[in-house]
Amino acid sequence: MQMTNKNLQKLRQQIIDEKDGVKFSKLIEKLLKKYASTDREYVLQILTDYARNGQILHWRNFLLNDIIELVNDDETSYGDFFEWSITYPELTYWGIDGLLKTKGEKSFPALIKLVKNESLKTSIRAKAIKSISIYSKQPFDRDLPKDPGHWKVEDLRIAEVESWQENGFQYGDGYAQPKTHISLENPKTALEKTASKLNKKLEEQRTKNQDLSNPTNWLIIADETNILNIAKRWKLPENYMLFLTNYSPLKVFIDSKKYFQGLHLYGASELLKRQEGYSFNPVTNQIIDEWPKNFVVIADAGADPYCIDISQIKDNDAPIYKSTHGAGVWEFELYADSFLTFLKEIAGA
Known part of the structure; x- marks a missing residue:
């Protein structure tokens, strides 16, 4: 490849020469920012050469994400590089995605070999299955964690993958x-x-980062059985019950400075179980006497509970109280005059 830019050379x-990780990071940032759009192929040559032979081992791995982003779909000329990368233990995890991007379904047999290789880390075998599943x-x-690094050996559906292979992918x-x-x-x-405003907020998060195998940040129609079980346990205010029924939070997490470590808003499928550790x-297998019987935990921020007080139901709603965990004694303070007020804050957070 002809090199025309002396500054780039x-x-x-x-x-190639840099040994300090921080300085190396800045050089890569400069390379991508200044030349990735104008000299893409040469930038890719620099990155792939370093991934093969670079001095800073952990950066050889980190660069794979940049390489994958720069390579176009089905750009088979980089297939050989990614075929090599999955044979190099430190690069295998991310090399899987590069191989799929460049060789598509032709990469399935090689990736299934990784899945079946018991000498590899579980995370790598899981990554191969996850990437195959998406493609x-x-x-x-x-129903498995979005991050295959959290999968266990028993989560690997190897028999299903093998059957899929036998039936022609x-x-x-x-x-x-x-x-x-x-x-x-x-x-x-x-x-x-x-609820609609909150949904639009969550929709922005889903657009950025969503995996429908294990969906997060949705407001969904609740399972009728869950609603019946909740109704058997408590008499909740109508506003909150309508919210749970029609807009049940599904793994909703609000990342905001307003809430310590972010806010988990509970859905109908988890509300009963989420009382564990509080009431x-x-x-x-016993009720905790110190917990106020009229408080139902509907959310938490870093385990600090937000509770609806079902003894103060008025106009189809009830106030929300908050406390801090780990203090030895629960001390509650009024946080919002109603669930609707609390929900408005969450939607605007």
């Missing part, structure tokens, strides 16, 4: 989006409008 040599729209990753239908209530698109009441001790 000089930068390449600096990258082929097959549900090998269903058929493509699946992927995952349907969770079912949402129609009023989110056409809200009329104050509760509906607030109920799951180890001794």
